Amino acid sequence: MAVRQAVFLVGGKGTRLGALTATTPKPLLPIAPDMLVLDLLIENAARHGFTDIVLLAGHLGDRVELLYHGRRIRGATIRVVREPEPAGTGGALRHAAELLDPWFLLANGDSWFDINLCAFAVAPPRNGLARIALRRIDDCARYGSVELHGKRITAFVEKKATAAGPGLINGGIYLLNRAVLDHVPGPCSIERDVFPALVRRGGVEGQVFDNYFLDIGLPETLAQGRREFPALLARPAAFLDRDGVLNIDRGYTYRPEQLYWTEDAREAVLALNEAGYLVFVVTNQAGVAHGFYHEADVHAFHARMQAELADIGAHVDAFYHCPFHPDATVRRYRHPSHPDRKPNPGMLLKARREWRVSDRGSFLIGDRESDIEAAIRAGIPGLRYEGGSLLATVRQALAAVRPAPSVPPPAPILLDTPAMQAG
Template sequence: MTMPVSEPIPVSNPAPLPRQCVILVGGLGTRLGERTRLTPKPLLDVAGKPFLDHLIGNLARFGFDRVLLLGGYRGEVLRDYCAEAATADGRSSRFGVALSCLIEDTPAGTGGALVQGADALDERFLLLNGDSFFDINLLDLTAPLDPGALARVALRRVTDAARYGSVRLEGERIRAFAERPEQAGAGLINGGIYWMDRRILGHIPAGPCSLERDVLPALAKRGELAGRCYGGAFIDIGIPEDLAHANELLGAWQRRPAAFLDRDGVVNLDHGYVHRQDHFDWVDGAVDAIKLLNDRGYYVFLITNQAGVAHGYYEEEAIHLLHGWMREELRRNGAHLDDIRYCPYHLDGTVERYRRISDWRKPEAGMLRDLMAHWPVDLAASFVIGDRETDMAAARAIGIPGHLFTGGNLLEHVRRILDEEPSANSVSRPAE
């Protein structure tokens, strides 16, 4: 069979993709008392597993494949944590990321810890506080920095900024960090997530120092610090009350609605058995539609029949290569797919091992059910977008709405769906 060929899609943004995340895990956790006498605060049990598990698992969703822990207090416990998470080959971990740690010899503060880890840092890296959880689209924060900015901070508007101290933002430039006000009141706070240029190390004073007190305010004063506001779920576990609150809520926050997207005819133009990059054209608005769903806190899953494998037109490896390329292109534009399922089987196939009936092939719902078995999906607020009746039938089989896409702009189509399907779990919508 001869395949029509289109021109390759140009890379929309040549900036390096964000790959590395650094997590600060060196604090003493003194406000938690006896709880942290033997256990570093980020390893305390929250919702049935170490708090760090929640942070690293979330990073893996967004395609961060290397995580570096910068620790100090109870460093041997952190080393054990990394060792226990390692896979047999030592190159990955149970999270699917390469996990490592650097333990300081003497307390250096959050700024000093970064300097000590300088040789292990990428040109640009994501930085997290290991004692807070902020549910945002991390790839939106890691968009290329404007000229003159050395970092971008994720900000959160709260009803009471007295505990944290407030941030003054003008456009996307942070101008000042205020001390904690004496009286309670609403304001913007530092959400503890940063997209950093490695050049920031040249602005960290020698000796022990605090990133929050000694570095960021000076950058803000010089106009070298950007900020973006997000409305996602936020909590830190620094005091007993919030630790208890996180234990109650964190698991629930990870249960979220899903958008199940068909591929050919929805995400890309259906040229017939698409399986190569040079045969692939994005549907208008598809990348922005996926990013919108990411921003709104939906899981985004791709579900696609791939009978071309059964018919002998291409191997499964071609599917993996194309989907890998799609994921890279999405990440360049601040978007991501949480997971993918495909069905290579067809009853009329010419390749023996793929010639059979499968409950994964739409109109059956096997792919959707498998995703639901692996992800905490809020089914009541989920939906399918497809271009054929078989997609609608798969949606009906699990009791969720199916939305038929017949062409045009996918972003506009998704916006209409979201207006019709308000979700109580739209956790990551950017603040207005």
């Protein structure tokens, strides 16, 4: 079963930010004109399929609770748990023990590591309790390092003992088994106290990423984030037709058991996820208009698609469908030319309104002229899928339109070693 719970440590005092955090928790600082740090983290987890998001609050936790407890963001439900007194990251996790799933994602609430969270959480370790996302950097001497042999972490090396040169550091995102709490004796740091003990038992995996990373715990890194994030938050989008592109079209396909993927379709979505693209499905569903099935059936089919994508660490950010048709037999779905029905671009334009979409690098893949016409009307390239490997078609599209990064990945600055602290 896919991991669906994401837990964020948002209880630190943020003393290194001085007056900025005197009355505002660090994760509630603005990182872009219309976005707080915690908004960014929650939305990112939700779009990767995490539907249960738990915020472990401490310092000024009432502010976090007021803003987020009970909210729903992109289909995810937010819960805030306030620790009664500071007990370190380990203590904060223990305080929420009754809420934790068997496997869950744990992340610091004051850093941004732009990885595919769905892929990171797929296939939890069979013989361990933890997986840590690692970041490769050019010089570990200032930060301390992580030693990795194969998939297994063998040591955390303090910065005083770390030689200059390239290496791996802790990226502050973890996949944990709830049994890790058996190794949390009480108030402690999960990074300093728990992980090293688990490593000595051989129970911690490491997974290496080179993606953009920034910890906003220092004035200079917060300023850097505010300079870079407005451009980084807008992602190019891949708009994918459904029947005949992602799944084999058997004529009004709507039952979940009728889902048969086209060649390499799931791998194509995963490739887009890994490339940093938003992925949207845009599909005409005239079968609803003709009374062959209901919109609830469309949603059920999409849920099946999402579940099978999650099995390989892939995801669709949002599904858009148009149930309208000029010759509909169901009166409420009859419309001469609904703005959402391709070749009209309404579904593409709706995605633009609801998400931070960069037109630069965006494209559509469809199997009909109406798909390509919708892309043209939306002002983006359209690519015709002629069958065969969808992954090959996606790679062709990426090679043709993928934009160069506007901001180079920065060298991360960590607050502490061997791992980042939430405070």
